[in-house]
Amino acid sequence: MASQTLDNLVVLTDAAEIPIYRPLIGFYKEETIKIAREIGTFEQSISHASGCKAVPTGPSTKANLDTILEIESRQEATGIPLPV
Helix, strand or coil: CCCCCHHHHHHHHHHCCCCCCCCCCCCCHHHHHHHHHHHCCHHHHHCCCCCCCCCCCCCCCCCCHHHHHHHHHCCCCCCCCCCC
16 A cells, blocks of 8 residues: 555554554655655655565555455465564
């Protein structure tokens, strides 16, 4: 889920098994960009991503939790232990 709509944020939170922290969620986009420039992460954040070729051309902006959970249930587990 690449699109950070409110609907998708709710689904992502509900589907996650560990807490998700969003320290910048209350900032305007320009404020977030300013912070990224100040801490030296801006250039990396705008670089072209490589690696994952499964990025959709039109990401979902209104994900459905039941659909996400059903798709995840069919995926092979990675074996990475979750923090407690």
